Amino acid sequence: MSQAAANMRQGHIEVRNFALSYETIDGAVEAVTDTQIHVEPGEFVSIIGPSGCGKSTLLNAVAGFLEPTSGVVTVDGNAVTGPSAERGMVFQQYSLFPWKTVRENVEFGLKMRGMPKFERARAARTLLGLAGLEAFENHYPERLSGGMKQRVGIVRALATGPKVLLLDEPFGALDAQTRIIMQQILTNMWQRLKISVLFVTHDIDEAIFLSDRVYCMTARPGSIKAEIKIPLERPRQQAMMMSSEFLALRRGLMSLIREESLKAMGGEITDLGMQGLSIELQGHSIADLL
């Protein structure tokens, strides 16, 4: 069976009755509460919400880096109790080994698993090819652009054949143009590999463009405010972002996030208060930009 065919049936993430509080010297900080989400095998799901609502907390719990205060996280029915190679993770900050070449970085997890040299070089090259990085296999990370480094990060997370790929704002540090290209590369790779993806982002367009479904979270303590299906056909093309269907989804998500962002800012800022503000930024009011 091909890797893609095998992945089609695996990678079912289930988060049930989930809550997570951080213990601090000032007491418990309730980050996420009463949350249920799921990702079906091969599905691309994004989590979006106002700053500090608990997106990373939820993702880190699925990765096994954090333990829920209550509730349960399972992948294919098995409770997540710690990090595992079956769950690949990509962070916003590039986490490549600077002393290793691009191919050595990608091969690292395979080497740890004892895969023979020739086999792991072949696996790394195949994935690097999918990400358009074949020509850079012998380069060191310092010679790569931000977009390239992040592509290597994604390829490295995929190299060990995880059931699910978890990405935390992976394109947040990239310029707008590179970001769009990266989104296209990620969807292409995802369509080829048919892996389940849980993707955290601040960017509404990015969430719509990439996803089958989007969960929108409330202000902290975060819980799921809405679940939005994205019925745009695949493969997704950049031109779709101008379609009336895309723009309607965008408007809906924007108003959900805006409501929660205002709450997150403490309640003293209200929509009504915003109307009195006359500061304009490139033709938009602050209220529009929130």
Ligand SMILES: Nc1ncnc2c1ncn2[C@@H]1O[C@H](COP(=O)(O)OP(=O)(O)OP(=O)(O)O)[C@@H](O)[C@H]1O
């Ligand atoms: N280690 C920690 N100790 C205490 N509080 C924490 C810790 N990590 C996160 N928090 C708090 O938990 C809440 C959720 O944080 P989290 O990083 O999950 O949110 P987020 O939605 O990913 O934020 P952002 O969009 O700004 O990245 C925030 O209020 C944050 O300050």
